[in-house]
Amino acid sequence: MSQQPAPNATAPQDAPPPGSATPDAEPEAPHLDFQGTTPYEDYVQASVLTHLQHPLSDDPGEMVFLVTTQVMELWFTVIVHEWHTAAQALREDDLPTAMAALKRSTYELESLNSSWRPLAHLTPGQFNAYRSALGDGSGFQSAMYRRMEFLLGEKSASMLVPHRGAPRVHAELEKALTEPSLYDEVLRFLARRGFAVPAAVLDRDPAQRYVPDPGVERVWQEIYSGPGPGPWEDELTRLGEALTEVAELVWRWRNDHLVATRRAMGAKTGTGGSAGVAWLEKRAAKNVFPELWTARSHV
DSSP: OOOOOOTTOOOOTTSOOTTOOOTTOOOOOOOOOOSSSOHHHHHHOHHHHTTOOOOSSSOTHHHHHHHHHHHHHHHHHHHHHHHHHHHHHHHTTOHHHHHHHHHHHHHHHHHHHHTTTTTTTOOHHHHHHHHGGGTTOOGGGOHHHHHHHHHTTOOOGGGGGGGTTOHHHHHHHHHHHHSOOHHHHHHHHHHHTTOOOOHHHHTSOTTSOOOOOHHHHHHHHHHHHSOOSSTTHHHHHHHHHHHHHHHHHHHHHHHHHHHHHHHHHTTSOOGGGOOTHHHHHHHHTOOSSHHHHHGGGGO
16 A cells, blocks of 8 residues: 655655746746837837938948948947037036046947948948949038047138038037137146146137147146146046047047058049048048147157
8 A cells, every 4th residue: 555645744845935936937028018119219219220221322332331331420429428528527627527438438439440340341342332322422521520520629610611501510510619629628627737738728719720839748748757736646647648548549540541441442532522541641640639649758
């Protein structure tokens, strides 16, 4: 005769507690039923972004060129936001906020520079397959990139001309032209910290391109040599290094653009009537925040 278990016998040790899921049960499914669009769509506007591509040729490579260019425009937008944040913080003597924005912008610049990779190895034949679709379009016509350049001190009123037919864009660029650059705000901040930034630099017309000044070079030399006029020494060295990192990444962006253009079209005239490689070579030869580089020779 088989023996029946006692009524009060305990359950096996590996049995799940009452009401709990078994080990192989499916995890709880996410919420799938929404009225209208999803919260993700409402926030990201993905359906807008993914329907902005309208290739003008039959070449499949044009889609890569178009999307990559649009991604670059988005990175320009967030970098301009970061540099505006940094400039405003420096006006308010809020160095930690400025440093945080500059640091974020270096990560964003690295991502921007990586955007060249899908285009970096185009052959002339591959580029020519859809180049005519660009017409007179050229990257130097990018309003958001121009705002980046203005924030770096590369001011030029002539760069507003292509945007005369777009009043809102023209007004935004005109405002950016006449406002102090990020570097202007840095130098004003240093002057308030007791450094001898020349009055001619502090009072200059911000709508003009920044020109290197020996007095500013001496200020950076003093900061990097130490000791400074107060407890700011280490913080100002870190500020200088953050700006140097930005400058280096901008230089790399310009050089990556130059190399990609050389590979795709050689020395031919660029789209939009620009000088192509010759124009990019001139741009790549310029240092951003120039005295930060020349001062190092004297430390």
